[in-house]
Amino acid sequence: MALQLGDEAPDFTAETTEGKINLYEYLGDGWGVLFSHPKDFTPVCTTELGTVAKIKPEFDKRNVKVIAISVDPLESHKSWLGDIEETQGQAVNFPVIADPDRSVADLYGMIHPNASDTMTVRSVFVIGPDKKIKLTITYPAATGRNFDEILRVLDSLQLTANYQVATPANWKDGEDVIIVPAVDDETAKGKFPRGWKALKPYLRVTPQPNK
Ligand code: BEZ
Numbered sequence: 001m002a003l004q005l006g007d008e009a010p011d012f013t014a015e016t017t018e019g020k021i022n023l024y025e026y027l028g029d030g031w032g033v034l035f036s037h038p039k040d041f042t043p044v045c046t047t048e049l050g051t052v053a054k055i056k057p058e059f060d061k062r063n064v065k066v067i068a069i070s071v072d073p074l075e076s077h078k079s080w081l082g083d084i085e086e087t088q089g090q091a092v093n094f095p096v097i098a099d100p101d102r103s104v105a106d107l108y109g110m111i112h113p114n115a116s117d118t119m120t121v122r123s124v125f126v127i128g129p130d131k132k133i134k135l136t137i138t139y140p141a142a143t144g145r146n147f148d149e150i151l152r153v154l155d156s157l158q159l160t161a162n163y164q165v166a167t168p169a170n171w172k173d174g175e176d177v178i179i180v181p182a183v184d185d186e187t188a189k190g191k192f193p194r195g196w197k198a199l200k201p202y203l204r205v206t207p208q209p210n211k
Contacts, residue, residue, distance in 0.1 A: 119141060
């Protein structure tokens with residue numbers, strides 16, 4: 001069965017462009033984003049890896065380690081990374097897993113046979129410090145991902161984890177958030193000293209607590 005939210009993220013050890021890596025050791029006690037690429041030397045993937053490399057400081061700021069995977073072999077990855085630096089103006093600064101036997105791709109269900117037998121789809125898994133899966137997104141091969149959206153979701157996930165708030169539709173960092181229903185008004189008084197606006201008893205809006 002496909003991995004679902006709340007499942008434990010399967011651990012693995014794999015060859016990467018930065019040497020052999022064990023996933024759990026690499027993530028330590030922080031957050032992680034594991035994302036798959038259909039194939040080396042393909043145009044959309046090339047732009048994606050360059051984009052993630054450029055915004056890596058944004059992941060670092062959030063204590064998030066990024067790691068990419070493509071089912072091609074290590075030698076192919078190494079040669080492709082040169083093209084990425086040349087065309088995207090940025091060297092890839094995070095590991096890319098080589099997965100020629102598809103063991104990691106299979107572990108995470110990244111190959112969807114009715115889309116392609118040989119290439120992975122564009123999967124994204126956000127893994128929490130507890131090693132549980134917090135987010136899955138699946139894009140088709142021909143659509144490049146929106147990594148600003150992934151940063152936005154990370155901000156939301158971290159707010160929920162740290163402050164017991166949820167984020168409304170189209171929320172962006174700095175905007176008001178919602179007190180989760182599990183927090184009653186009495187407890188909320190202590191947790192949200194700036195108060196809240198109750199549009200309904202279940203819809204209590206408060207300023208973003210860490211701003
Ligand atoms: C790409 O990365 O450009 C790509 C990969 C597979 C199918 C279509 C596009």
